[in-house]
Amino acid sequence: MARIGVFVCHCGENIAATVDVKKVAEEASKMPGVVHAEDYRFMCSDPGQRLIKKAIAEKKLTGVVVATCSPRMHETTFRRAVAEAGLNPYRCEIANLREQCSWVHADRTKATAKAIELTRLIVEKVKRNHDLFPIRVPVTRRALVVGGGIAGIQAALDIANAGHEVILVEKSPSIGGRMAQLSETFPTLDCSQCILTPRMVEVKSHPKIKLYAYSEIEEVSGFVGNFKVKIRQKARYVDAKKCTGCGLCQQKCPTKKVPSEFHELLGTRTAISIPFAQAVPNIPVIDRNSCLFFQKGRCKLCEKVCPAGAILYDQQDQIVEEQVGAVILATGFDVMGVEDFGEYGGGRYKDVITALQFERLLSSSGPTGGKVLRPSDGKEAESVVFLSCIGSRDRSKGVEYCSKICCMYVAKHAMLYKHKNHHGQAYVFYMDVRAAGKGYEEFIRRAVEEEGVVYLRGRVSRIYEQDGKLIVKGADSLSGTQVEIAADIVVLATAVKPKPGIAELAQKFHVSYDAHGFLNELHPKLRPVETASAGVYLAGACQAPKDIPDSVAQASAAASKVLALFSSAELEREPTISVVNEKDCVGCFACEAVCPFGAIERKEVRDKQGNLVKIVSHVNPGICQGCGACVVACRSQCIDVEGFRGEEVFAEIMAL
Amino acid sequence: MRYAYYPGCSLKSVAVEYDAALKAVCEKLGVTLDEIDDWACCGATPAHAVDRFLSVALPARNLATAQKAGNDVMVACAACYNRMKVANHEIATDGALRKEVNEALGTDYDGGVKVLHLIEVLVNGIGIDKLKERVTKRLDGLKVACYYGCLLLRPPKVMHFDDPENPTSMDRLIEVTGAVPISWEFKTECCGAAMGIARTDIVHKLCGRILSDAKNRGAEMIAVACPLCQSNLDLRQSDVEKDLSREFRLPVLYFVQVLGLALGIDAKSLGLDKLIVDPIPLLTQKGVI
Numbered sequence: 001m002a003r004i005g006v007f008v009c010h011c012g013e014n015i016a017a018t019v020d021v022k023k024v025a026e027e028a029s030k031m032p033g034v035v036h037a038e039d040y041r042f043m044c045s046d047p048g049q050r051l052i053k054k055a056i057a058e059k060k061l062t063g064v065v066v067a068t069c070s071p072r073m074h075e076t077t078f079r080r081a082v083a084e085a086g087l088n089p090y091r092c093e094i095a096n097l098r099e100q101c102s103w104v105h106a107d108r109t110k111a112t113a114k115a116i117e118l119t120r121l122i123v124e125k126v127k128r129n130h131d132l133f134p135i136r137v138p139v140t141r142r143a144l145v146v147g148g149g150i151a152g153i154q155a156a157l158d159i160a161n162a163g164h165e166v167i168l169v170e171k172s173p174s175i176g177g178r179m180a181q182l183s184e185t186f187p188t189l190d191c192s193q194c195i196l197t198p199r200m201v202e203v204k205s206h207p208k209i210k211l212y213a214y215s216e217i218e219e220v221s222g223f224v225g226n227f228k229v230k231i232r233q234k235a236r237y238v239d240a241k242k243c244t245g246c247g248l249c250q251q252k253c254p255t256k257k258v259p260s261e262f263h264e265l266l267g268t269r270t271a272i273s274i275p276f277a278q279a280v281p282n283i284p285v286i287d288r289n290s291c292l293f294f295q296k297g298r299c300k301l302c303e304k305v306c307p308a309g310a311i312l313y314d315q316q317d318q319i320v321e322e323q324v325g326a327v328i329l330a331t332g333f334d335v336m337g338v339e340d341f342g343e344y345g346g347g348r349y350k351d352v353i354t355a356l357q358f359e360r361l362l363s364s365s366g367p368t369g370g371k372v373l374r375p376s377d378g379k380e381a382e383s384v385v386f387l388s389c390i391g392s393r394d395r396s397k398g399v400e401y402c403s404k405i406c407c408m409y410v411a412k413h414a415m416l417y418k419h420k421n422h423h424g425q426a427y428v429f430y431m432d433v434r435a436a437g438k439g440y441e442e443f444i445r446r447a448v449e450e451e452g453v454v455y456l457r458g459r460v461s462r463i464y465e466q467d468g469k470l471i472v473k474g475a476d477s478l479s480g481t482q483v484e485i486a487a488d489i490v491v492l493a494t495a496v497k498p499k500p501g502i503a504e505l506a507q508k509f510h511v512s513y514d515a516h517g518f519l520n521e522l523h524p525k526l527r528p529v530e531t532a533s534a535g536v537y538l539a540g541a542c543q544a545p546k547d548i549p550d551s552v553a554q555a556s557a558a559a560s561k562v563l564a565l566f567s568s569a570e571l572e573r574e575p576t577i578s579v580v581n582e583k584d585c586v587g588c589f590a591c592e593a594v595c596p597f598g599a600i601e602r603k604e605v606r607d608k609q610g611n612l613v614k615i616v617s618h619v620n621p622g623i624c625q626g627c628g629a630c631v632v633a634c635r636s637q638c639i640d641v642e643g644f645r646g647e648e649v650f651a652e653i654m655a656l
Numbered sequence: 657m658r659y660a661y662y663p664g665c666s667l668k669s670v671a672v673e674y675d676a677a678l679k680a681v682c683e684k685l686g687v688t689l690d691e692i693d694d695w696a697c698c699g700a701t702p703a704h705a706v707d708r709f710l711s712v713a714l715p716a717r718n719l720a721t722a723q724k725a726g727n728d729v730m731v732a733c734a735a736c737y738n739r740m741k742v743a744n745h746e747i748a749t750d751g752a753l754r755k756e757v758n759e760a761l762g763t764d765y766d767g768g769v770k771v772l773h774l775i776e777v778l779v780n781g782i783g784i785d786k787l788k789e790r791v792t793k794r795l796d797g798l799k800v801a802c803y804y805g806c807l808l809l810r811p812p813k814v815m816h817f818d819d820p821e822n823p824t825s826m827d828r829l830i831e832v833t834g835a836v837p838i839s840w841e842f843k844t845e846c847c848g849a850a851m852g853i854a855r856t857d858i859v860h861k862l863c864g865r866i867l868s869d870a871k872n873r874g875a876e877m878i879a880v881a882c883p884l885c886q887s888n889l890d891l892r893q894s895d896v897e898k899d900l901s902r903e904f905r906l907p908v909l910y911f912v913q914v915l916g917l918a919l920g921i922d923a924k925s926l927g928l929d930k931l932i933v934d935p936i937p938l939l940t941q942k943g944v945i
Binding site: 464 | 819872
């Protein structure tokens with residue numbers, strides 16, 4: 001016989017002001033099976049919990065109903081208390097008298113009647129509850145990090161330094177990401193490469209990190225603690241084991257005028273090339289599309305000059321498989337191109353460039369050796385105009401969100417330009433300056449007050465070319481005048497957006513993404529690095545526009561989540577997942593088709609002689625999230641979600 | 657080829673030469689124009705400045721009449737073209753307004769009549785290649801600044817006419833004649849439009865920039881597609897010259913007049929005598945007439 005205890009919480013005035021809690025307790029005590037009912041001011045407090053424990057011991061309760069706030073708030077608290085008193089925690093349930101009753105009703109009599117009904121139906125459910133035990137899943141204590149920018153590097157190093165193996169996969173020929181392209185970094189103006197490259201070297205030499213550069217994620221299967229990942233190692237046409245990185249091949253390559261991706265197309269590279277001097281790994285890649293041999297079948301000069309005999313024209317892509325327990329996605333960002341902004345002559349005028357291109361002009365390793373020269377004719381730039389919010393915060397031409405990093409790098413660009421060209425003039429058109437961050441506002445003030453950068457509050461309507469200069473027509477809304485500035489270079493701070501192909505990658509890992517393609521965190525405030533896919537975490541600008549400090553912080557946060565997961569050899573999960581009644585299952589696999597997590601497996605049922613009887617559905621307890629989609633799809637009604645079995649839910653409904 | 661032709665008020669008054677030239681060209685090319693029966697003003701700038709309902713209902717009346725006849729509408733005035741396309745857009749997207757307009761007009765118009773500008777008819781309807789075959793008098797070497805103005809292109813989401821920042825359709829049309837469309841920067845800048853009445857100084861300033869850039873880049877002539885642009889650049893050119901102490905002497909022709917010359921139509925039929933800055937000396941010098 002069930003012996004149920006009902007505990008009605010006042011929640012201060014939150015419930016008691018609208019619901020007659022004493023009446024609820026009184027009515028509950030009359031319900032069949034209820035052997036104990038009482039009310040208390042704050043059930044979640046220590047004395048409140050003690051009341052529950054005491055009643056369990058004294059009245060030998062087999063089930064507990066706490067009539068209180070939403071189970072989202074305190075279900076865990078009460079289940080823990082119940083467990084401490086020796087009862088299975090899944091025999092404790094919440095009747096939500098706050099969010100679903102007192103907060104949304106005004107009439108005390110009606111609210112009290114509803115509260116009694118809510119309590120009654122949970123009592124009926126608890127009578128049918130049974131013991132459930134946490135699921136244990138083995139954990140492969142190896143992590144996969146996708147993306148070798150600063151976020152990926154930081155996450156990989158944090159995990160590796162804690163003693164776990166890391167597989168780092170980078171799409172491009174070298175790790176380093178966007179940060180490797182940057183000149184100097186705000187707000188301290190330290191050289192980006194100088195602070196990044198030691199980390200890159202550390203990744204390369206770390207015994208716990210296995211680097212797959214020039215590789216992409218091909219296929220993902222498995223679940224938290226037990227992912228299987230297929231990685232496509234793209235053919236470099238160079239034997240990585242033999243290559244010494246001497247660079248002779250790129251010196252001798254006759255195809256020298258290929259626009260360099262690393263220089264954002266402002267500089268050139270050879271057909272066989274190492275993207276930049278500090279690249280990790282320091283191994284070249286042959287670009288088939290510009291290589292004379294691949295295009296016209298002649299040349300092979302690199303093969304002739306290579307002292308190590310490392311050139312392999314017939315190298316093929318290779319698929320390798322790795323097993324990992326956790327994944328960090330850190331795929332970084334892209335920016336909108338200037339071509340999208342015809343009113344500024346984007347795509348027509350060579351001197352209208354993106355901010356990333358300007359970074360390359362400022363960088364001492366850039367195509368101009370750090371001199372700010374006009375891309376059109378190589379002349380020194382006497383004046384540079386920076387336009388912020390290009391595409392950002394602009395529903396008609398771009399995206400509605402703020403790209404977050406632009407205000408700061410625009411100030412940095414203007415400042416660095418002034419450092420390089422003392423007589424030059426830098427202008428910034430802005431909507432407003434958003435400089436929230438340690439030392440950020442001070443940095444902006446420095447640009448304005450000490451470095452003499454002219455800030456104009458207003459938008460630019462048009463840019464046209466006249467007498468070899470770019471005429472920038474805009475409004476200065478503070479003085480209420482129209483301004484025209486003759487510029488040598490115009491830098492568009494174009495909107496930050498996710499990397500192309502992110503949607504396909506997200507789908508492989510069952511991670512959701514927003515309308516722009518940024519990956520979704522599980523909770524915007526309280527679970528910022530987790531995703532809805534257990535064991536998959538986020539770091540850096542793939543989640544939202546982010547600067548270096550934020551990306552690094554998030555990477556370390558994601559790494560700490562991975563380390564927490566790796567802290568034991570087994571993973572404990574909530575048992576509220578789907579179970580299949582194999583006796584009734586007819587093997588139609590409608591459940592397999594609707595499962596958004598890929599948790600349904602096919603299982604052979606054999607008789608004692610080993611003959612195959614049938615193939616039935618089986619739920620992988622490591623993957624199932626207990627969403628219940630399969631329950632609805634099941635034609636023979638043989639699937640139930642533990643904790644929400646049909647029998648239990650119907651009992652609730654019948655009690656109404 | 658048959659179109660419902662909407663001339664609008666300008667082509668019956670200040671821009672009769674536009675009307676004459678396009679009719680001569682269309683006749684030559686075998687395009688039949690049926691003037692919309694009992695057409696009325698499109699509302700132009702005044703209507704949409706004061707009354708959204710009228711700004712849609714006025715052009716809708718003409719469009720509803722054209723829909724009954726069953727042909728696409730061809731317009732030459734940039735302002736009429738703009739108002740008709742905006743009206744179509746509003747009627748198609750705003751159910752309440754559509755109802756109100758149809759109640760007032762006693763019609764059942766759905767915003768579905770296709771409205772084409774003369775440039776679209778020539779470039780897309782007839783086609784550049786066909787036009788090339790019809791050229792009898794090449795205007796080789798004549799440097800023309802093609803000026804589109806604002807109304808043909810904006811707002812781009814409604815007009816869908818060419819690249820709103822760097823249009824090229826008129827340039828391609830002028831190229832057919834053998835003339836050279838110059839690359840310049842003021843293709844889509846405002847001429848000041850109706851400000852010419854209230855603030856002549858602003859129009860002088862804006863037209864001054866357009867004329868200066870065209871002249872600086874070697875243009876010998878400006879081709880336009882809007883009666884108001886034409887009159888601002890042509891009629892006010894001598895005043896602008898005085899303001900800037902600079903001589904332009906740039907004839908401002910409708911693009912269809914330029915095309916007409918290349919098709920062998922005489923200057924008189926194209927209404928070249930109606931222009932303020934006389935194009936005849938330039939055309940004579942170039943051996944066109």
